[in-house]
Amino acid sequence: MTGGVRVWALHLAVLVALALAPLVVPPYHATNLARIMVLAVFAMGYNIAFGYTGLLSLGHALLLAAGMYATGLLVAHGGWTAGPALLAGALAGAGVAFVVGLLALRTTGAAFMIVTLMFAQAGYLTILYFGDLTRGDEGFTLAREARTLFGLDLVTDATRYSAALALFAAGLIGCLLLVRSRTGRVLVAVRENSERTRMLGYDPFRARLLALTLSGLYAGTAGAAYALLFGYVGASFATVQYSVLALLWVLLGGAGTVLGPLVGTLVMFYLVDFAGNLTDATLFVVGAALILLILFARTGLLGTLRARALAWLP
Amino acid sequence: MAALTPLLKARGLKRHFGGVKAVDGVGLDLGPTGVHALIGPNGAGKSTLVGLLSGRITADAGIIEFAGRDITRLPAHARVRLGIAYTFQVTSIYPRLSVEDNVTLAVRHPSGDVTTAARAALARVGLDIHARQIAGDLSYGHQRLLELAMGLALTPRLLILDEPTQGLAAGEIAGFSALVRDVARDASVLLIEHNMDVVMDLADRITVLDFGRVLASGTPDAIRKDRAVQAAYLGA
Numbered sequence: 001m002t003g004g005v006r007v008w009a010l011h012l013a014v015l016v017a018l019a020l021a022p023l024v025v026p027p028y029h030a031t032n033l034a035r036i037m038v039l040a041v042f043a044m045g046y047n048i049a050f051g052y053t054g055l056l057s058l059g060h061a062l063l064l065a066a067g068m069y070a071t072g073l074l075v076a077h078g079g080w081t082a083g084p085a086l087l088a089g090a091l092a093g094a095g096v097a098f099v100v101g102l103l104a105l106r107t108t109g110a111a112f113m114i115v116t117l118m119f120a121q122a123g124y125l126t127i128l129y130f131g132d133l134t135r136g137d138e139g140f141t142l143a144r145e146a147r148t149l150f151g152l153d154l155v156t157d158a159t160r161y162s163a164a165l166a167l168f169a170a171g172l173i174g175c176l177l178l179v180r181s182r183t184g185r186v187l188v189a190v191r192e193n194s195e196r197t198r199m200l201g202y203d204p205f206r207a208r209l210l211a212l213t214l215s216g217l218y219a220g221t222a223g224a225a226y227a228l229l230f231g232y233v234g235a236s237f238a239t240v241q242y243s244v245l246a247l248l249w250v251l252l253g254g255a256g257t258v259l260g261p262l263v264g265t266l267v268m269f270y271l272v273d274f275a276g277n278l279t280d281a282t283l284f285v286v287g288a289a290l291i292l293l294i295l296f297a298r299t300g301l302l303g304t305l306r307a308r309a310l311a312w313l314p
Numbered sequence: 315m316a317a318l319t320p321l322l323k324a325r326g327l328k329r330h331f332g333g334v335k336a337v338d339g340v341g342l343d344l345g346p347t348g349v350h351a352l353i354g355p356n357g358a359g360k361s362t363l364v365g366l367l368s369g370r371i372t373a374d375a376g377i378i379e380f381a382g383r384d385i386t387r388l389p390a391h392a393r394v395r396l397g398i399a400y401t402f403q404v405t406s407i408y409p410r411l412s413v414e415d416n417v418t419l420a421v422r423h424p425s426g427d428v429t430t431a432a433r434a435a436l437a438r439v440g441l442d443i444h445a446r447q448i449a450g451d452l453s454y455g456h457q458r459l460l461e462l463a464m465g466l467a468l469t470p471r472l473l474i475l476d477e478p479t480q481g482l483a484a485g486e487i488a489g490f491s492a493l494v495r496d497v498a499r500d501a502s503v504l505l506i507e508h509n510m511d512v513v514m515d516l517a518d519r520i521t522v523l524d525f526g527r528v529l530a531s532g533t534p535d536a537i538r539k540d541r542a543v544q545a546a547y548l549g550a
């Protein structure tokens with residue numbers, strides 16, 4: 001098999017496995033998987049910025065929330081239907097990322113982390129400030145009848161799963177196309193050696209802004225889909241916790257690998273789930289897992305696999 | 315050659331770092347072909363001057379024209395696109411990428427076969443047999459040649475080399491000189507070099523820099539005979 005065929009075969013096999021999963025796993029896990037796939041889209045977006053371009057943002061919750069609130073508010077208060085609202089949510093994520101990027105990308109390293117964190121904090125406070133509309137921390141739910149997309153009822157388990165899978169598949173294929181394209185290679189070049197990349201004729205600022213905007217598109221879409229599929233919009237998604245979760249999912253699965261975000265989100269979800277059965281201190285289990293990761297698989301699960309055995313993994 | 319309009323024309327370039335007058339009113343003309351050497355003692359301002367030409371460092375004063383166009387305010391990446399390639403004094407490659415991927419990033423023409431162009435550039439510096447290796451695993455001398463291959467892959471009109479032979483073995487220097495001579499047939503090469511044998515062998519013209527100013531500029535013969543240069547630099 002040539003490199004390209006092997007890569008596509010693997011990723012399509014993962015999508016097929018996800019499509020077949022509801023036939024073999026109990027409904028409880030199918031609902032979990034739908035949630036994991038939507039959150040994995042958020043993580044894939046984070047991976048484009050952090051994993052491939054080297055932008056360590058602590059503000060991605062803002063982008064997730066931008067999509068979630070744009071869609072949620074338009075449906076709940078604007079009377080929009082799900083389709084246009086989903087599109088608006090995706091564009092809100094990309095738009096906010098673009099504007100934040102114009103300002104935040106003037107900084108690098110620790111300063112970039114702090115600036116993105118501050119933007120996200122401002123976003124969170126804005127949601128609380130407009131409590132009449134957003135109902136603050138408590139959040140709001142979307143009416144059942146509003147949650148239909150192209151005539152499909154997103155509330156039933158089977159269609160919800162299919163919608164989550166379709167979204168995830170689009171995200172995964174988009175990410176694979178990106179990282180295998182020339183643009184994707186330039187993003188990696190910026191991450192690896194920004195000054196050298198500038199002296200090869202590429203504008204590192206533009207490359208970073210593009211990566212951040214695409215990242216926002218993914219995050220906004222994930223937030224919008226979450227609102228429609230699970231019917232809930234809440235300020236907790238705008239807290240720093242979700243920025244850190246995206247980072248952790250990507251680190252766990254393998255930063256700079258296409259499937260890493262899915263693997264990381266999946267493993268972390270079930271780790272917390274499993275820990276919840278044993279103890280109330282689930283964060284302790286998560287912390288222990290991260291320490292093990294740093295000690296034994298610093299490049300994440302798939303990053304380690306790539307280094308040990310599968311050098312061709314994109 | 316003198317009758318042609320120069321490819322690059324710099325006037326009154328100035329760049330100070332605090333109290334250090336790194337470049338202090340330098341003018342320079344580069345022809346469309348040939349090797350122009352830039353020499354001078356450590357700290358004379360050579361790297362700063364080429365930094366100004368390539369756009370990595372912004373000038374405090376002065377103007378730079380390239381191919382008849384004022385590029386003084388143009389950012390570095392835009393100058394690269396116009397045809398000014400720059401190799402760093404301190405080797406700057408992508409150590410975690412393969413040798414081939416390093417060069418592929420430099421190939422710009424969107425149509426043609428990128429891989430073929432990258433391989434050709436690698437072959438010119440003799441690194442084609444290392445194409446699949448991770449760049450960071452190359453010897454220091456080979457990393458310098460890789461950086462040169464990246465410069466070639468840009469197919470520049472002006473190639474700026476900042477001490478390219480530093481760290482090359484004696485055998486590699488001969489090959490390097492032949493390569494530079496070949497490039498200089500249809501492009502301009504600005505060469506910063508401490509090895510005077512290489513300079514005298516390659517240069518069509520030499521500019522001597524000292525304390526950020528041009529001490530002398532002329533043919534290798536004229537520079538060799540110049541008293542001021544002998545006193546300040548050639549240290550005879």
Ligand SMILES: Nc1ncnc2c1ncn2[C@@H]1O[C@H](COP(=O)(O)OP(=O)(O)OP(=O)(O)O)[C@@H](O)[C@H]1O
Nearest residue numbers: 331334336354355356357358359360361362363403
């Ligand atoms: N970024 C900087 N900040 C402060 N001083 C600088 C900076 N860059 C260069 N200088 C100073 O400017 C002067 C000229 O430096 P430059 O690197 O241009 O010299 P050079 O001729 O290339 O020397 P060498 O032969 O050692 O490479 C030196 O005194 C140097 O210390």
Ligand SMILES: [Mg+2]
Nearest residue numbers: 360361362403
């Ligand atoms: Mg220097």
